[in-house]
Amino acid sequence: MAYYLVDNYSIMTPFFLLLFLNNITSSYAKSSNPHYCPPSSCDNYIINITSPFRLNTDPKHCGYPEYELSCDNNLTVIHSKNDVKFLVRSINYGNYTIRIADSKLDKNNYCSFPNNFLLRENSFNGLSSYSYHSGEDVKLRKQIVFLKCENPPIEVNNNYIDTASYCNGSNYYVVDGGVQCFRYGDRVRNRAKQLHIKSVIILNAFTGVLVPYVGLKFILGTPFVVIFLIYKWRRRHLSMYNSIEEFLHTQNNLTPIRYSFRDIKKMTQNFKNKLGEGGYGSVFKGKLRSGRFVAVKILSKSKGNGQDFINEISTIGTIHHVNVVRLIGFCVHSSNHALVYDFMSNGSLEKYIFSHEGIASLSCKQIFEISLGVARGIEYLHQGCHMQILHFDIKPHNILLDENFNPKVSDFGLARLCPLDNQNLSLTAARGTLGYIAPELFYKNIGRVSNKADVYSFGMLLMEMVGKRKNIKADAENTSQIYFPSWVHDQLSEGKNIDIETTLTDEENSKVMKKMIIVALWCIQLKPSDRPTMNKVIELLEGEVDCLQIPPKPSLYQLDKPRELVQEASCSMNSTIPSLTLPR
Numbered sequence: 124m125a126y127y128l129v130d131n132y133s134i135m136t137p138f139f140l141l142l143f144l145n146n147i148t149s150s151y152a153k154s155s156n157p158h159y160c161p162p163s164s165c166d167n168y169i170i171n172i173t174s175p176f177r178l179n180t181d182p183k184h185c186g187y188p189e190y191e192l193s194c195d196n197n198l199t200v201i202h203s204k205n206d207v208k209f210l211v212r213s214i215n216y217g218n219y220t221i222r223i224a225d226s227k228l229d230k231n232n233y234c235s236f237p238n239n240f241l242l243r244e245n246s247f248n249g250l251s252s253y254s255y256h257s258g259e260d261v262k263l264r265k266q267i268v269f270l271k272c273e274n275p276p277i278e279v280n281n282n283y284i285d286t287a288s289y290c291n292g293s294n295y296y297v298v299d300g301g302v303q304c305f306r307y308g309d310r311v312r313n314r315a316k317q318l319h320i321k322s323v324i325i326l327n328a329f330t331g332v333l334v335p336y337v338g339l340k341f342i343l344g345t346p347f348v349v350i351f352l353i354y355k356w357r358r359r360h361l362s363m364y365n366s367i368e369e370f371l372h373t374q375n376n377l378t379p380i381r382y383s384f385r386d387i388k389k390m391t392q393n394f395k396n397k398l399g400e401g402g403y404g405s406v407f408k409g410k411l412r413s414g415r416f417v418a419v420k421i422l423s424k425s426k427g428n429g430q431d432f433i434n435e436i437s438t439i440g441t442i443h444h445v446n447v448v449r450l451i452g453f454c455v456h457s458s459n460h461a462l463v464y465d466f467m468s469n470g471s472l473e474k475y476i477f478s479h480e481g482i483a484s485l486s487c488k489q490i491f492e493i494s495l496g497v498a499r500g501i502e503y504l505h506q507g508c509h510m511q512i513l514h515f516d517i518k519p520h521n522i523l524l525d526e527n528f529n530p531k532v533s534d535f536g537l538a539r540l541c542p543l544d545n546q547n548l549s550l551t552a553a554r555g556t557l558g559y560i561a562p563e564l565f566y567k568n569i570g571r572v573s574n575k576a577d578v579y580s581f582g583m584l585l586m587e588m589v590g591k592r593k594n595i596k597a598d599a600e601n602t603s604q605i606y607f608p609s610w611v612h613d614q615l616s617e618g619k620n621i622d623i624e625t626t627l628t629d630e631e632n633s634k635v636m637k638k639m640i641i642v643a644l645w646c647i648q649l650k651p652s653d654r655p656t657m658n659k660v661i662e663l664l665e666g667e668v669d670c671l672q673i674p675p676k677p678s679l680y681q682l683d684k685p686r687e688l689v690q691e692a693s694c695s696m697n698s699t700i701p702s703l704t705l706p707r
Contacts, residue, residue, distance in 0.1 A: 387463075434536055435450070445496075
C-alpha cells in the first residue's frame with residue numbers, strides 16, 4: 124500500500140513491502156545463488172539497489188522482475204501497473220519499505236496537487252500478493268483526503284488540517300481520518316457542494332509501525348518452518364536408513380544392525396504374527412522398511428546372563444554362507460533381547476520329516492539335497508571361518524527352509540568358538556537336545572569334545588530324514604524298532620528289506636536312501652575318533668553308495684575299532700552290500 128506525506132519539498136508516498144515468510148525464504152534462496160549481484164544505483168538518493176529489487180540494466184538473474192527499477196535522468200523510478208512513473212526516494216531493507224513520490228509534483232511549490240495517485244487496482248505489478256491488507260486485518264491504514272476549496276468548510280474539526288497559510292488564492296485542507304463520506308458516489312458530491320470543492324484526492328495510507336506485524340508473522344510462521352524442516356529431515360533420515368539397510372543386505376562381510384526395541388515392535392506390528400515358540404523365547408514374523416520379511420526371535424528366557432544372545436551375535440554376526448541363516452540385526456533394550464533373521468517361508472525341516480497334517484511330503488531328491496546343504500553349512504562353520512564354530516544343537520527344528528527349500532542352519536544359542544587348530548574343547552556341562560547330543564558330552568572317557576559332536580548330531584538328523592520318524596520311538600510295534608539306528612543297521616547287515624514310509628520306489632532313490640543311512644551310521648559312531656569330519660561326510664554323500672562299507676553297530680557298549688569308511692578301489696557295482704528295498 125502507499126501513502127503521501129507532506130515534507131519540505133514534496134508530498135511523498137512510501138510504499139510498504141511486507142514480505143511473508145515464504146517470500147523471505149525465497150529471498151534467502153535467491154541471495155544464496157552462486158551468481159553474485161553487486162548493489163547498483165542511478166543517483167545519490169538510492170545507492171544500494173539489491174535483491175529483491177533490480178535495475179533494468181542488471182543481469183537477468185539479479186532480483187525479481189516484479190521489483191524492477193529504472194534510471195531516468197539520473198533518477199531512480201518505478202512504474203505502476205498503468206505505467207505511471209514514480210520517483211524512488213529511499214529503500215529500507217530493514218523494515219521492508221520503499222518511499223516514492225509523484226514525479227509530476229512541483230518541487231518548489233508546496234501547494235501543488237499530486238497528479239498521480241495510487242489505489243488498490245493500479246498499484247505495482249507483483250506486489251499485491253505481499254503489500255495489501257484489509258483494514259480489518261491490519262489496523263495501520265487510514266485514508267487521507269486532499270481538498271482544494273473556494274470556501275472554508277462549515278464544520279471544522281480536528282480532522283481538517285488547514286494549509287492555507289502556505290498557499291495563496293484558495294483554501295487547502297488535508298482531512299486526516301473520518302473521511303468515509305468522501306469515498307464514493309453521492310457522498311462525495313454532496314460534501315463537495317457544501318465545501319465548494321474544486322479538487323478531491325483520496326489516498327490510502329499506512330500510519331502505524333509495521334515491525335510488530337512482521338514480528339507476528341515471524342512468530343506464527345516459525346512453527347510451520349520447523350515442521351517443514353523436521354519433515355525434510357525425517358524423509359532424508361528414512362531414505363538414508365533404507366539405503367544403509369539395502370546396502371547391508373547386499374554385503375557379505377558386515378556386522379548386523381543394532382535396532383531399538385521400538386524398531387522391533389514396529390517391524391513386527393507389535394508382535395502380531397507369531398511363528399513359533401522355543402526353549403529361549405518366541406519367534407515373530409516382521410517386515411523391514413524396505414519391504415523385506417524377517418523373523419524376529421525374542422529371547423525371553425535367556426540363560427547364563429545373556430550368554431546365548433552373545434553366542435548368537437559373536438558366531439553368525441560376521442559370517443555368511445548360503446546354508447547358514449543370515450543374522451540381519453539385533454536389539455538390546457534393558458531385559459529385552461531380540462535377534463532379526465532372514466525370513467524362511469517354508470519354516471523348519473521338522474514339520475516335513477515328521478507327520479504333520481496338511482504338509483506335503485518331501486521327495487527323495489529334496490531330502491538328499493537338503494541333507495547335502497546342511498552338511499555344507501556345518502562344514503563351513505567348522506573350517507570356513509577365521510574361528511571354528513561348534514553348533515552343539517543340530518536338529519530338524521534348527522534347520523530352516525527358504526522358498527526354494529534350500530536349508531539354513533540356525534539357532535546358535537549354544538554355539539562355541541575355538542581356534543581352527545584346536546580340536547578339543549573343555550565344557551563344564553553337556554549342551555544340546557536329548558536324542559542329538561554326542562555321547563562324549565556325557566562320558567568323558569569316550570573322547571574329548573570337538574567338532575565331532577556336531578557330526579554326531581548331523582548323523583542323528585540324517586537318520587530321521589531317511590526314516591521320517593524319531594530315532595527313538597517308544598510305541599514301535601516291534602521292540603527292536605524302538606531305536607531306529609540299531610534296527611536299520613541290523614536290517615542292512617542281514618540283507619533284509621527296510622520298511623521306510625515313502626512314495627518313491629525306483630532303484631535310484633533306493634540307492635540314495637541307502638547311502639544316506641550308511642553315512643548317518645558312520646556319523647553316529649560312539650567314539651569321536653571313529654566319526655568322519657564334515658568334509659569327509661560331504662565327500663561320502665557325493666560319492667557312490669556301492670563303495671561304502673557298513674560301519675559297526677552304533678551302541679554304547681560297542682568299543683571296537685572302526686572299519687574303513689570306503690573299501691579299496693577294487694570295489695564294484697556287484698558289491699555284497701545289502702540292498703535297500705522300498706515297499707511298493
